[in-house]
Amino acid sequence: MTGYVPIVCLALQVTVSALCGCSKETPQKREPALQPVNSPVSSSITKQTQKGEALFKQYCFSCHPDGGNVSDPKRALYGSVLRSNHISKPEDIVRIMRNPISRMIRFDANTLSDKDAQAIAEFVLQTY
Ligand code: HEC
Numbered sequence: 001m002t003g004y005v006p007i008v009c010l011a012l013q014v015t016v017s018a019l020c021g022c023s024k025e026t027p028q029k030r031e032p033a034l035q036p037v038n039s040p041v042s043s044s045i046t047k048q049t050q051k052g053e054a055l056f057k058q059y060c061f062s063c064h065p066d067g068g069n070v071s072d073p074k075r076a077l078y079g080s081v082l083r084s085n086h087i088s089k090p091e092d093i094v095r096i097m098r099n100p101i102s103r104m105i106r107f108d109a110n111t112l113s114d115k116d117a118q119a120i121a122e123f124v125l126q127t128y
Pocket residue numbers: 056059060061062063064069071072074075076077081082085087093096097100101102103104105107120121124
């Protein structure tokens with residue numbers, strides 16, 4: 001007789017979790033309504049990349065034409081080269097602008113604001 005008790009408990013648990021599962025689904029269905037909020041964000045990213053391109057031409061192109069590197073080809077800005085030098089995120093590129101490895105000139109926050117530096121970094125990662 002006592003052997004039935006755990007089975008009843010189990011059955012109850014299954015029923016309860018099934019009910020919880022159902023009630024959780026309702027808020028998820030509302031998510032698509034939030035999507036339009038994302039659109040202005042993605043268009044501002046495009047604008048940011050265009051700004052990054054203009055700034056890159058102004059500050060970086062002379063030494064990094066088309067993402068290359070006139071004095072150190074092993075330090076070009078092509079995706080594969082960057083990855084082999086452990087540079088994969090915009091922050092990694094901003095860090096190099098602030099603290100270059102050796103011969104590159106330094107770009108401090110007076111020359112390029114954090115926002116501008118970020119825009120250049122995103123342009124580099126998306127383009128080369
Ligand atoms: C005066 C020439 C010069 C300018 C201008 C310059 N760089 Fe560089 N850059 C270099 C050199 C040289 C290196 C190789 C590392 C070193 O010597 O510091 C380098 C390395 C880098 C690297 C590391 C690449 C790798 O594969 O490891 C990044 C990222 C980078 N530069 C980004 C920029 C950005 C962004 C700008 C513009 C804001 C810029 N550089 C402007 C000369 C320059």
